[in-house]
Amino acid sequence: MTKHSLSAHQLSAGYADTIILEGLDFQVPPGQITVIVGANACGKSTLLRTMSRLLPPRHGQVLLDGKSIHRTAPRQLAQVLGLLPQSPIAPEGITVADLVSRGRHPHHGMISRWGRKDDEAVAQALEATNIVELAERPVDELSGGQRQRVWIAMALAQQTQVLLLDEPTTFLDISHQVEVLDLLIDLNQQRGTTIVMVLHDLNLAARYADHLVAMAGGRIFASGPPADVLTEANVRHVFGLESRVIADPTSGRPIMLPLGRHRMAKTG
């Protein structure tokens, strides 16, 4: 399986008259899970949007296999690079199978017909996300966790080698968050898909990332293995928060415990 290389060079981007990213360099490790963390408005989502062609850069470029993605035909790019945006919209009354099959969009031109291969891609995506039995249900009737799995299934049906996800666990309770992240690890291990996602929860980020990226002020402040990035000094710099970082007794990964101002003394 070919591993695609995705990287950003001297990237600046923003909206209207605010520049959010400034001269950022970022190399996505192929075949690994990269998680981006950072305080609100540090440019995490902007980075993901610029790297997936949703936002044109002011300066610099994003390269996929050495070619600028902003000069690649959208459909061609969408066959290699997938993105699950923060708030996708489900048309009223659409069924799960129908929505998931929209993921096949970039594989069809104006005249090519739907074939067995497309049905297989959709079935595979439904199985991977464990929603085969929901196939004919309207998406409106599903719970938040189920719905998020449907959106991930749509991104899987796109069968891209690189998948970007903007906060795939927001609005989910903790068990569903873990379920979604486990699913992404399966995908990474079974298909070698390169995954880049933005997560809010630092401990889940450290737990699931191969490569952890901490952003601050529109730049990458620290990146590397979670144990090197999730440190008390970095948390202080990136989030302005005093904390303790200890090792998770199960996984050995770092866990961050915020200190705050209250209830710090042990009480009986």
Place this chain on the structure above:
Amino acid sequence: MSMASVDIVAAGRIRRVRRRARVVLALLALLVTGFALTLMLGQSFTPPGDVIRVLMGHDVPGATFTVGQLRLPRAVLAVLAGLSFGLGGAAFQIMLRNPLASPDIIGISSGASAAAVFAIVVLRLDGAAVSIFAVAAGLGVALTIYGLSWRNGVAGARLILVGIGVSAMLDSFISYVLVRAPAWDLQEAMRWLTGSVNGARLGQSLPILISLLIFGGLLMSRSRDLQALRLGDDSAAALGTHVTRTRVMVIIAAVGLIAVATAVTGPIAFVAFLSAPIAARIFGSEGSLLIPAALVGAVLVLAGDYVGQFLLPSRYPVGVVTGALGAPYLIFLIVRAHRSGA
């Protein structure tokens, strides 16, 4: 992956495709039946045999005039205008993901109508020149409301409110031109304010037919990308859709359809607004709504005109009937949108 789940997916897809085909065929059958009935039924009844002979060019005493000169041009115009309004309305509603974003609500139909009435009454133009005037004005209005509601991207709600304002201004312009017109005539005034197919001639349908072929074809060629836009701009882009290019093409096509038809019939009230929601009720949200909405539009205009002519105590233009149908739905939508805070 197990065979069972592939079969579930394939079976579901085939079921959707069949259901879609059944609905389209049923709507088509309804339209054809309606068309045939309006040729036979009027103030007098013309037997089907006579209608067919007139259509084949034979001279049938009595029928040649009523069917050939009155009913046929009227029915053809009603169907073509209805198809145009249905398509154009659905395109806007799907693209902006809001049923209120219909061209007859946000001022595009009023713009085309104002331009047509100005071209006819003041400039004394006719035929293709009026259509071109109407299309240009329609695009001008689209550009204006897009520009006025632009603030880091276009939000649907802002665009709709701006459009309603622009629409009100254009309607008062139409009234002004009509009142100042030398040959002020109630029938004509009704046409430019609510839409009418009165006094139809077969030649009037030609520009609409051409516009359906060109703009309708352009729209259908963008149908897949329009489907992707329903998932949100970001998702559509992530699926490889060229969002801006799709928007521009859809706007040109939809404005063209609406404006050319409006230049002949006036803005037949609420047909663009009602067609896609009615089609969605019957059709479900699977697949593209464009063709079902076009068929619903044609049925609405044809049936609305028949009701206005023959089933009410006095004769009304079709726009009065469709307007009476559309207004309650508009109120319902606004109340619902207000409740959900959207």
